[in-house]
Each structure stands twice: as C-alpha cells, then as structure tokens.
Amino acid sequence: MVTAGLLSLLLTWWASPIDRAGGFPASVGPLTRFSPVLFGARDIVPVGYAAFAFALGVTAGVLVRRLLPAMAVTLALFLAALLIMPNLVRPHLLPPVTATEPVTADLSTAIMGHEGTLTVPVTDLPGAWIFSNQTITPSGRVFVLPDVPACQSGTQQQCDAWLATQHLRRQIAYQPASRYWAFQWYETAIFLTLALALAGFCVWWIRHRRLA
DSSP, rough: OOHHHHHHHHHHHHHHHHHHTTTSOOTTTTTOOTTTHHHTSSSSSSHHHHHHHHHHHHHHHHOOOOOOHHHHHHHHHHHHHHHIIIIIIISSSSSOOOEEEOOOOOOOTTTTTTTTTOOOOOOOSTTEEEEEEEEEESSBOOOOOOOHHHHHTTTTHHHHHHHHHHHHEEEEEEEEEGGGHHHHHHHHHHHHHHHHHHHHHHHHHHHHHOOO
C-alpha cells in the first residue's frame, strides 16, 4: 500500500500542470482526471486497490491452498474488479449534473453523427466527466440536420447562418471537476471495505478449519 501510494504520488505530481489546465487538449483526446486510464492510477485510489489485491490474494491462497491456481484466481478477480468499477459502479456513485443551454453549432467544430446529428464539443467545463452531450431543438427533440439547400449546396458560412436560426440547445449530463476528490474517497473506501471484509473472512476461515 505504501509503495502504491508513493508511485501514485509521483504520477500525480508529474501530471499536476496538465490537471491545472483542465486535462489534455481536445486534439489529443478527452483525457481528464476522471478518465478510467488515469483515475485508477492517481492520488489515493491506488492505495485501496493495493489493499484489496493483497487481501484477495490471501483469500485465494487460504481457499485454494495451491500457489499457481491461487495466483491465477487472484489476477482474474482483480482484473474483473478493475473493469467493473469504472464501467458499472463509479458512474453511479453520485448523480450527474444535467444542464440545458443555448449553443451555437459550427460545422468547423461540431461532430457529425451517422444519422445527421450534431454534437458540439464541451469546452467550458474543464476537467469535467461528460456522460452525454446532445444537441436538441427548442421542442426538446434531438436535432438531425435536414436536407436544406444552405447545407447541401451552400457554403459552410451559409450553413452556419442557417443553423443559427434554429435556436439549438445543448443538453448535457456530467460530473463537475470539483467532485473528483469525492469520487476518489468513495472508491478508496469501497476497496478498503472489501479488503477488510476479505481479511475478516480469512481469520474466520482459518479458525473454523482449526476447530474442525
């Protein structure tokens, strides 16, 4: 746990200038501290991971009682936990913030979907974890670019001018960057609790076998 904490501290220190800037630029990719590849390697979460991995390995050894199979079981279960946490558990630790606001669609920056949908990148929420980002009409429906002359045969400026007349809005769901440490503490507490539960089970199992 100490080793994991020290390595995490070094990585966090190295990436601190990037964090203060709100993450990597959009040209590199939407990588912020919330990104699964970064979140689990930063700050205090690796300490919880290390405690859980150790307790899991001890539990597998106590139950299987053979070195290589116990190592294989530990690795498989730990990797499963690393996949389940960011995909199924972490997004639900806190309810996301939702917001609907006017947006200006620009073909030079908007992302065109396969069905004609337009997604305007979020640039005013540095470091946030974006769950969903939709461009909607004033009636609340997802906007789909229709076959209009301004966008089919006109110039980009003409299409942008037509889009400006549609009074489009952006509907997003996200976790603010200010909640980063809340997620760190919650996830660390979950893995430490699992580690303590496994340790308690090992103590009970060993005593039970001795009494038997």
